Amino acid sequence: MRLGIRLQLLFALGALLLLAFVPLFFAVASLTRATMSGARASSARAIGRAIAGHVAAARTTRSAPELSLLLEAQLGPDGASAIGVYDAGGALSGRAGEPEVVAALPASVEAGTEVLKTVRTARGDALLVVVPEPAREAASLAEPAPAASAGSVAVLVPTDPSTVAAAPLVRIVALYTGIVALALLVFAYISMTHLVVRPIDAVSEAARRVAGGARDLEVPRAGARELAELGASLALMTGRLRADEESLRAKIAEIERYAADLKSAQERLVRSERLASVGRLAAGLAHEIGNPLAAILGLQDLLLAGGLTPAEERDFVERMKRETERIHKILRDLLDFARPAARGAAEAGDGGEAGHLPSGSVAEAIGDVVSLVTPQKAFRAIELERDVAPDVPAVPLAHGQLVQVLLNLLLNAADAVPRAGGRVAVRASRGAGGGARIEVEDNGPGIAEAVRETLFEPFITTKEVGEGTGLGLAVCRGLVEAAGGTIGVERGAEGGARFVVLLPGAADRHG
Template sequence: MKLILGIRAQLVAGIVLLTTAGIGLIGFLSVNIVETRSVYWKIIEAGHTVRLVRFMTSGMKEQSLAGVADNLKPLSLAAAALREVGIDTFEFIDAGGAVILRQGKLSREVGKVIYDSGALKVISVGSGWLAGPGEYLYVIAAMRGEGVKSGKLEFIVPLTDINNDMSVVRQFIFFYALLDSFIIIAFGIYFLSRLVINPVRALEAAAKRISGGALGERADVPAENELGALAASFNVMAGRVEEEIKTLERMNLELVSKEEELLRSKTLAAVGGLAAGIAHEIGNPLGAVHGYIDILSKGAGGKAEEKDLLERLAKEVGRIDVIVREFLDVARPSSRPPHPVDVSSVVKEAVSAVAVHKDFKGISVTVKGATQTPLVAIDEGKLRQVVINLLLNAAHAVKDARKDVSAVMVETGVRKRPVTRALMPHRRRDDQPATAAEVSAPEKDYVFVSVADAGSGMTEQESRKIFEPFFTTKEVGSGTGLGLFISQSIIKAYGGVIEFATKQGEGSVFIVFLPVGQWQEPERAENAVGE
């Protein structure tokens, strides 16, 4: 697991580390300096002592003769003086190297030479960076000064007092270092919090609130430093973002209303076109009817001719009747309110109904997919009409194409689609970019019926017009151009949509989507209670 430290914890850790290291180093240096100074004073003292002994023994006769009686007195006086200054381990050595007076035992250990003037040499024994000032100083002094053949005095200066002092100094420094660290860390944290952490946290919180949707939020960082400037820039940026988003929202609203307007004007145009179409479609047979009546009223020809005219009359009236009835079918409110319908069984019925139709001679219809689909709310008769329309169109397209394979495939099933696509059927193409509303809309279940054929397909131009009333590519008498128009108005009325895809020379597929009925859940719940 990765441990995540906040900025405060990281900074505190940094401060503690730096402070401890800094104060530790300063403490170590101070102790070393004090030690060095103390040893320095010991060396000066040793120098004085040596000068005193030289003075006291300056009257000695012959350096090499230890046994000379005159020498004994100054030597013992010098020894007494040494003892007086606290030096109780020493040796007087004559110029020949023989010890003439000794007290205690000098162990000639090796150490570091810390002072050497020729006549006086001081060796520190047991000292070092971490070992402190060492155990003692080993002093070697010429009895008669430099350059003269002389005897030697060697003695030990114990450093016990310095060592004792230093342990006190160390404790003292350690205590102050600890105290200093606490004070520095406390102040450091306080100032860091005020200067860095709190402003950064305020910025972070503001950013979070803004990204959470509160666009009016701003970071409150009054500091007059880079962080304050950063917060000010942040606030300016947030203001810009807020403005931009508001503009976008406004533009979006405008766009939606424009779109609605466009739809309305398109609908009006369609209605106008529809009226013109009706006038045109009915006008032709009506004209013929007039003509026939004219001829008949003039009493032209014999019985056979009259009969022929009447038959033609009936045919034209029949054409008018078909058109009017088809429109009435759409306009008339359904005889039954929408009720739960199993689409797959309606499709099966429609398929067996068209199978005997003359247009389906030599064409095989395959049905696949779900044997039972969720119930949808629709008028069964109208749904059958839609499916038959699509099947007939497919059959005509297959006939037109004159290919070897003359098959029509029908499939039923359930598919998820965004709700809004169904509510905005004018966006019928799947290749159109989805709107924000569509993306955010929860997906909904739709029952679909697809009718696919390997027929003629359509050109791009044709495919744009097929839902318009009276648009047909078929000969007069074999197509009214109302099939898809009526089918679409039926499906739209029940909250569904018709989509299609086509490729000229390859075939087309038409898909009807119907929303799965909403009553299903309560009905099931009732059953559950009843059980």
């Protein structure tokens, strides 16, 4: 769970106060203890001198028991803890105080010398003050005598820190520091709530409303100047985003209109292309069938006119039969072009089990086609090359259809090559995708660029009028594409045409 900005800032401020106040507290406490210890030492010196002077004055007028009572009276928790009286030679002559403290008094002192030092007692540190007694004057002025020292008085005043009353002052400093730190934290919490957090929450709520569908960002006016500027910037950004959204919507609508217009234009273009194809088909069909029909009608008119010999009548009938067969072949090729898949299914039903696609061997088909064309007159002067790789797979095309495709390609190649020096090559190899690649290449003039794009359409031919119907390559394309393959033409190595047939493997189509 992530903390809010208030708590994070409060933790940061608390850590800063700790870094600032804790060293200050210890410095104040140490300074207080040092100051009170110094004051205690000064007070101890003053107490020691006062007691020493009092005891020195009392020694001249009081007896030993009275002096002992005086010494006991000078002892107290806030005064001296032990008192020692020394004679003129510096030897200890009397003392008063608790035994464990009295033991810290020196056994002798140097006569006439004031001593101020710190000693260690059983109750802690204490200040030892040794004050020599003032010299006593002679009894009579008539008999002057040198002043003599009457002895010394030693006083032990406790200075241990535990006896110094600094703890209450230190506690007061600690309490004051804690109250100030807590007040600062509370003030910071309230200030951040009103000046930072609430304006940020208001901006966040306004942004959520915009995300929920509101059109404008209502910027709160409370808070610091930076937050007000942030809200204004967000409102400006929201307005620009809304404007961009409207512009984008308009562009999308415009693009959709363009797409609809393009689709309509495409449909019109497809319809136009279909009409053009139908027109070309009708024109080619009328041209191909019109010539035989004209010949038949002419021969019929001659027969009806009479006056012909039986031999002439038979000759006219045979000519009419040939023209009729020509019309029949054109219509059959046209049906083969229009229904290649149906023919494939029919041949599969005749040659294989129901529900299985046809399968043909490329090597066997090439062998049969070569056997068919070799005896023909057109191939007697042509060099026919055959190259079939041993790993060519079977293809999903019936044997008869595969022979028809290869036969069309070889016959077209034979018509294209020159009568002297013509060469035609048929090759088969395993394709890159695991299927079969069949090439039929010749050394003829090649295919013109203007015809190459429409070469596989019906009634498109490069032969002279009456030599071809223009349906052979169209039928080949229909058969190959029905088997899932492709057929195309490219420039050969010797400048002629190279027809390339790519067919998938029969196992791939079955899978």
